[in-house]
Amino acid sequence: MWVYEKKLLYPVEVTTCNPMLAKYLMEQYGGADGELAAALRYMNQRYTVPDTVIGVLTDISTEEFSHLEMLATMIYKLTKDATPEQLEKAGLGAHFVNHGHSLFYNNAGGVPFTSTYIQSKGDPIADLYEDIAAEEKARATYQWLIDISDDPGVTDALRFLRERENVHSLRFRESVEILKDERDRKKIF
Amino acid sequence: MDQSQFRGTYRPYISPRDPCPPILVKTFVLPPQLFTNFQQPGLTQNSPEEALKQGSLWPQLVDGFSREEGIS
Numbered sequence: 042m043w044v045y046e047k048k049l050l051y052p053v054e055v056t057t058c059n060p061m062l063a064k065y066l067m068e069q070y071g072g073a074d075g076e077l078a079a080a081l082r083y084m085n086q087r088y089t090v091p092d093t094v095i096g097v098l099t100d101i102s103t104e105e106f107s108h109l110e111m112l113a114t115m116i117y118k119l120t121k122d123a124t125p126e127q128l129e130k131a132g133l134g135a136h137f138v139n140h141g142h143s144l145f146y147n148n149a150g151g152v153p154f155t156s157t158y159i160q161s162k163g164d165p166i167a168d169l170y171e172d173i174a175a176e177e178k179a180r181a182t183y184q185w186l187i188d189i190s191d192d193p194g195v196t197d198a199l200r201f202l203r204e205r206e207n208v209h210s211l212r213f214r215e216s217v218e219i220l221k222d223e224r225d226r227k228k229i230f
Numbered sequence: 231m232d233q234s235q236f237r238g239t240y241r242p243y244i245s246p247r248d249p250c251p252p253i254l255v256k257t258f259v260l261p262p263q264l265f266t267n268f269q270q271p272g273l274t275q276n277s278p279e280e281a282l283k284q285g286s287l288w289p290q291l292v293d294g295f296s297r298e299e300g301i302s
Contacts, residue, residue: 051282051285177261180259180261181259183295184259184295184301184302185302187295187296187297188297188301188302190297196297200285200295200296201282201283201284201285202285203285203295204284204285204286204291204292205285205286207261207262207263207286207291207292207293208263208285208286208291210261210263211262211263211266211269211291214263214266214267214268215267215268215269217267218267218268
């Protein structure tokens with residue numbers, strides 16, 4: 042169960058009408074290493090990991106949804122008043138004819154989201170190592186987005202989001218350490 | 231901040247026929263979590279305002295990537 046707070050995790054300020062930047066941001070919205078993939082991956086894996094690390098997956102998944110909300114806000118603001126011509130010029134012509142001004146879970150290349158981006162192997166170490174890799178890939182994606190962004194408000198929010206990937210990666214690494222501690226522990230139930 | 235402790239570098243092969251002006255040294259990120267498998271208790275904490283700005287309660291987890299740094 043969740044309690045929704047009607048505010049963003051971090052303030053998003055967009056200063057330009059910039060559909061091209063919106064198109065690039067879609068990589069983190071509906072891309073393979075994006076926030077939707079992360080949130081769905083962790084929220085699903087959480088059921089079949091050892092009790093000691095369930096909370097980490099639930100918490101991080103929840104935070105990823107709040108990141109998704111920030112990206113949606115950025116993409117919406119960058120495109121909401123763009124004309125069809127502007128969208129077409131930015132490479133969003135195909136997006137416009139299918140979705141109008143609405144958002145969709147596509148990556149920057151216009152490829153729609155698919156659950157094949159994520160995995161749940163049912164092996165705690167395999168799953169946590171995938172999660173660590175996902176965080177590092179998201180961190181790298183944010184780096185390239187920061188490098189290509191020419192909107193200072195968006196860049197500021199991207200820097201925040203990138204740093205959160207570092208923190209999440211560390212939490213998953215700690216989860217692996219917690220599971221490693223189970224080795225050779227003689228338990229009497 | 232000093233990012234250098236969280237960066238690695240290497241020298242790629244440079245061909246005399248490279249079409250673009252070659253970058254002699256390539257830099258990549260070695261983020262803090264790589265060196266902290268388990269966070270120690272009692273680390274210095276940011277103020278709430280600074281934590282929101284940096285994206286982390288602990289300055290030790292921040293490596294300060296920026297466009298100006300020019301990694302790519």
